[in-house]
Amino acid sequence: MLNNIIKRDFFIKLPAYLNYVFIFLVTAYAAGSILLISSEAGKALAILLGSILFVACGYGTALAGYWLQMAAPFVSLLAAFILSLALQYQLEGRQHRFIKKAFSQYVSPAVIRRIIENPSALSLGGEKRELTMFFSDLEGFTTLSERLEAGKLGELINEYLDSITEVILSYEGTLDKYEGDAIVAFWNAPVAIEDHARRGVLAALEAQNKLSELRDYFREKFGVTLRMRVGINTGTVNVGNFGSRNRFDYTIIGDAANLAARLEGVNKVFGTSILISEATRKKLPGDILCRRVADLRVVGKSEVVRVYEPLTAGSSEADRLIEITEKALSALERGRIDEAIRNFKLIEEDCLAQAYIRRINELSKEGDLTASGPFIWNLTSK
8 A cells, every 4th residue: 555655556436327337237137147047057157157257347447446346236236136036936936826726726736846847848828739638428427317316416426526537637637627527638738748648548547447446435325336438539639728808728629639529439339448549559658458449430520540448458368358359350351250250259248349249240131241341330429
């Protein structure tokens, strides 16, 4: 300092407005680093860079012989960081609460966590996306409902829907809606799920197992036997928020969804409990066994759809059903009717085999049984 006095080498005080500009810049930088950068690593890097620049500004101006006030900018920088962190915490907390409230009714907690961790993966507007869609219904429920008083019916429906929905959500499915006893769900929206077809089919198999375990309970408590049919299809549909200005639902629209609904009803024709389209089967891993059921035309569609029945893997009976059914269908397509019937009779206790034997006999009486070629079921009801 004495040397500075002797040489008359004094610091030059910067104008007040430059100090205010500096305070504004460091405050804006601190707030922007916290509020505009999404990743934690990015925030840390921005804070480190800001600290270096802050020190460099003070040191650089001192070397140049200027006096830059550092106390006020430092306090402003620290306050900006703290207030911005508090504001961000409040905003994120509000966003997290909104997401939980909006989605807790129709997606699993695991999916909600994924949305919260990566909100950019969430798409709520209408968009076209490939989904795997699940439609289920209870067999003969109209008749069952007429036998129960309103209170008992409501209790039955609630317990049934709760048990099946729990399975769907455990496979990270999205619950679309309930329509009476019917359940509509899908996979691969609002967040992407790579193995959506696999999850949808496994959910259907587990749901059937769950209902089988609860069947005696429902019979004893309500005096009814519940059996569920499921149709599954994979295809591109419109998914998003649809509805009026005041009320809307996150739902699906498209022909692929309609086919899944049709397949649920097709179970009645073959006596099966789950039917999936070929589009779904092509996306399944090899560890999920599927039996070819039929080539068919559903009501309102001209194209032929091949459908399959997923079976529980690891069962020798499942392997036997698949092998014999395939032999019978191959014989039928080659025009070897007697051979097809002989194979079907090897599994005559099977509902699908019974359906084919009845159909062959009907066509034989009507004279409509072709010698060879595709054996197509033209369905006349939903």
